[in-house]
Amino acid sequence: NDQFPDVQQQLCIYHINSNVLLKSKQKWAKKRKSSSSPDASDWEDSAPQTQAELSVTNKQLVHSLTGDEIPHTYRGVLMMWKRVLFAETEEVHEKAWRDLCKKFDDQRVILRYLHGTYLPVRAQWARCFLRKHRNFGIRVTSGTEASNNNIKSYLLNGMSHLYRLVEAMQDMMKDQERDFKDACAQDEVLTAREYLGSSGDYLGDLPTVISSKALGLINKQYRIARKAMPTGKNPFPEPLSDCNDDCSVSVELGVPCCHKVYAKLGSATSFTRYDVHPHWRLRDSSFQDPYRRILDPRIATVLRGRPKNTAQPVPSRMAIGGSSQNVSQLTSQAARQPAGRQRGRPPRIVNKSTLTRVSLETSQHSNTQANSEPPSDLDEQQESVLAVGGHNLASGGRGVNGS
Template sequence: MTIAGIQPHQILTSLRQGNPQLLAISRDVYNCISKIRRDILAGRTAIQALLDELADGGFHYNAKNDEEGRLTHLFFAHPKSITLSKNYSNVFVMDCTYKTNKYKMPLLDIVGVTSFNSSFYSCFAFLQKEEREDYVWALTMFNDMLDNVSRPTVIVTDRELALMGAIKIVFPGAMNLLCVWHIEKNILSKCKCHFQDEDDWHRFFSTWSTLIESPTEMAYHKAWQDFNDEFEEKGIALNYIFNTWLSFKERFIKAWTEKYLHFGNRVTSRAEGAHSNLKIYLQLSTGDFYLVKNKICLAIENQFEEIKTKLSAEKIKVPSDLRISFFDKLINRISVFALKELFKQYNLATSNPNLTTCKSHFTATMGLPCAHKMRCLLDEGKVLHLGDVHSQWRIDDRMIGDIGIVKNNQDKMKEILGDFHKEYTKWPPSQQEVALNQLSHLVGTSTPMLREPSVQNPRGRPPTSKNKKSKSSTSREPSEFEIVEATRRCSTCNGVGHNRRTCPRKDVVTMSTSQISPLIPTGVSDEIDISDLYVYRNGANSFW
């Protein structure tokens, strides 16, 4: 149960359900877990055990260390992830996640897309920093894992300039799309503060969303000109958008992105979902790399079995509503997801007599025939063939079977060590290192002796003093747009950053014209514009 990642209190509950007379307490469970860990390590450090298991388990991995011998970078890919990555090598989503390990090192998570439009973990890399050199090293390892043959055609990221630069170096032929969702949230966090009226903001944001969806380059240029004309007075917001985002317009504006085979992936939500699922397995952010790697393996193995089961099921079972004669040559040969996408286009081709002009966007991005092509085939009395469908959606030629994982051979180490590890922990660190070096030669291992990484200073804002989360929590800190959206406005002036009690205009009284008129002497009201007056409170009942 410990190896399966079950928590100690749940282990104790399970044991008591099996044996109501059990006298064990939680401390006994913790002691057993500690003994299991000591037996697995067999006198090795956690880093040494990690590298041994990566080597013996068929992983593709690599590590870097600094001059002091401290681990600074670690890349690894599970054998099952390698199999999936080589089967589905067209599109990948890349993003870093945080609060996964006690060294506070960011974890680069690379996620792929299957025939069923589901996600899978491709590989992981712990990085010392998030600079271009760090990303180049990780992506080079990723490229080596793919055997330099199955190169991705599209990579989706957020606007991480260092990662974008590394992709250009390692995968020059791949198109690096930017996450539309992250762009919208960045604009929200940077531009909303320039709008006092909520309706004006919604109109601004809606116009921007329309601009992103421009179907052609001509439509984009017209939309941008109209956008500038309509919000000319919001110069700061427009300058931010132009300088920060529109220099990368080919990476997220639909007029350009619809030319690339991204299979509908224009956001990094796959990576966000993968991060969330991974942290369910991790549970704590204070584990070392050995513990984190084991938890990651649990997630990968469960995910792999689900994909393998779904692949087998769809080869023999397809929903009855998709079994039409036009798809006869595709049934049980492509995924149900692809069949459903084709069925939508089929309905358009058969029910809509006036199709719009074909822009080839659907075929270019999804690798599937569009309604226009289907209508031509139907008029000619033909049906769809496998050659009309991109290999991404094929399931008939996928061979994702059982992969034998070589278990780490600890017997040889245990025979040499005996009960050595019981005394080993009492020795000073320098003596431990000398002993481990000697033992590594005895067992014939070539794994380098590395030290634990130093704790990094994570990038970004430090945790706030209010509502501090547990130090072991894996929950991320709120993003800037979440802070902006959650900001409470002053009930007096509708401003942000203060409340009614501390409002700088708390002495300004908002009054209607009918309330102001009696305060103005007779004859004066004809000489001034009452709507331009500010009435200030002077004492409890008088005004001036």
């Protein structure tokens, strides 16, 4: 937030799914036979929290796709949670969350954990929000963890000194650079058969300029565009949707979307290297250009406005059960939780004397308005909230927002 305030932070979805599965296994409660009440006191944990661990089957479930049949187990919680995570639109995202709450309404402890831990930061992991930011399809931290594990193979033992660690890092970077150049050279020479011939004329010189991963992403958009092209068997195919905010391929991945591919096919023209983000290029010929630094992200020195990547309030329509009582309970629980590492600007510190003066001025101002004209119902509600909040803060208690 201090250096790049305009960059959207992301959370690793693999670790999120692993934590959801583990916490669901720890907090899963089965109903006692002698009780019919949905209270938490009438439920018991099926697995002790200290003994719950993920087995090999559970770890494979983190990577697997979501099926149609959802079992009423802690594994079913993860399967429905994936629907919340991978929803393409915000409406589908909220509907998947309501379905999860309805399916596992008897597991309120798990639902409160998901609601209080992940929903306030859903802009950092939900597909419907991240697809509007450029991330080149990276959703996990596997690449970074692989580098951390790879450097251990260059160390003889864990008792090496700092100088040996620096040497090992340099050796690893040299080997990775060599492997990267070999892979780029292989992509330049070896081109897949589906990108050659008349079917790949729309690509132009892209098969020798960009990586095979980028070609695969463009080919996926090409197949979508081909379905909308009229043919002899289907002279009136279903047209493509409008290229609006819902079309986020170019924004997220930095490659042409199906609408741009459709336009190239219709005009019998081809793409150029400038139609693809430089991230996908095999060779960067402008590395010696002194003006290339102009394209580097601007480092902000003064932050203005509300910083990103902070926990946002969850809409009341996504509350567990949909009642106002649940919303207030979750809000009070979130206020009692430790803040941990704060992001963005620190809150303004106000001493007790200032709070007392503010509460007195508020009460005097409200009395003056009450003498001048009769207050409405909304004014009475607002004045009562201000008076109660000021009294609690001045007396050293918690205010309305728990600060």
